[in-house]
Amino acid sequence: MGSPTEIDAIEDVESFRSRAKNWIAANLPLAKPVTGDEPESEDYDEAAWERASELQKLLYSGGFAGLCYPKEYGGQGLTPAHQNAFNEEVVGYEMPQLLNSPTFSICGPTILDMGTEEQKKQHLSAMIRGEEALVQFLSEPSCGSDLAGVVTRATRDGDVFILNGSKIWSSWAYAADYALCLARTDWDAPKHRGLTMFLLKVHQPGIEIRRIRQVNGNEEFCQEFFDNVEVPVANVVGEINGGWEVASRQMFHERNSVGGGSQYVSGKLMGPKRRSPTEGMIDIARRTGRSEDRHVRELIAESHAMGKVQQHLVERVVTGMRTESLPASSASIIRLFSGLGHLRQTEIALEIGGSHGIVSLAGTIGDRAIGETFITRQAACMGGGTTEIARNIIAERVLGMPREYSADRDLPYKDVRRGR
């Protein structure tokens, strides 16, 4: 944030809160109550994206979009405390949550940190106005955890790069306008030094998008195939062959966001109608007539305590990172806790709901029926990088333990043995 005079000029948080509260009540529709029988697909179809864009435009017209983004790129130039106040006041109202991740909390901050002035002016302001959604093209069929091992190639041809290869597990690619896409641009350089990050237009000749249907009906994931796709050199984010630096910053924002620490999330992170897991469990216990059961009460208390621990952990880690008393790699601590926390919350919900949790709508955890949440629970330990990788990062970069052995560290990538 800017000079002391600019900081002095920022509205105080309590006056902002009351202005936000009045505007929200007068302008935002109330969120539909959660029943748990909403089909997953309903929340992620084209209509849901159009609705998110409308709501974002509404927030923008009221001066409540991009609260923590700088004013010169269309944001409000406010602080995380203002964003927290807004998040508290907006509970129960409809919000464009689909845009939170990855558009606002991962791709936006990465462009803000690493993009050119032109890229920031174009993409940050378009996304804040509700006119652009961004996604991540990182994972590939042959690599996810080992992100620096990407084999999608981009070959320079004058003012453009020609892209060939495939990306997978890209959340919401079908609905996006642009993707941050990592590709290999120098095969003679070692793994981490031959990569470039591109701002890639998603809907253009040469890109085929296939949606992947999951066991619960969700079709958020896509696989993309690139056949001689043109990307202008002006769309390189950071330096040519310096893509690992950009990807590292992007992964920091992703872990911070998944862990619950991003100041760029407006309203709740994901799920259009999400409510707290503990609230859902109390509901489940009542509906199954188990609210007086001592063991059930202990489980609910465990869930409540876990929620509190997570809240304080996020506050502590985020403050530590902002004041630089903790390294940026500490985002992996909150990422780890959020993944394991979700697993435990889901197990607790199923234990309370018992067979009702599987076969009927005994209640919801988050905004889904328990059984449905249970069968996809592992995703929370994978998306945003797996919890195993988070443990490795904490060990190596936070606790200073020896680095994991890597056989391909200094070899030209064309000489690295792959898939053999």
Ligand SMILES: Cc1cc2nc3c(=O)[nH]c(=O)nc-3n(C[C@H](O)[C@H](O)[C@H](O)COP(=O)(O)OP(=O)(O)OC[C@H]3O[C@@H](n4cnc5c(N)ncnc54)[C@H](O)[C@@H]3O)c2cc1C
């Ligand atoms: C909900 C969700 C959303 C996602 N969204 C996106 C997206 O928008 N864009 C995108 O590009 N990708 C996305 N992904 C993909 C995600 O980033 C990858 O699934 C993840 O990085 C793991 O990679 P992988 O699937 O290739 O597993 P692998 O790398 O094959 O890993 C398999 C297992 O081995 C473990 N493992 C691997 N290496 C090590 C090691 N060195 N030490 C210890 N354990 C190790 C892993 O932790 C894992 O348990 C998403 C995934 C999910 C679940």
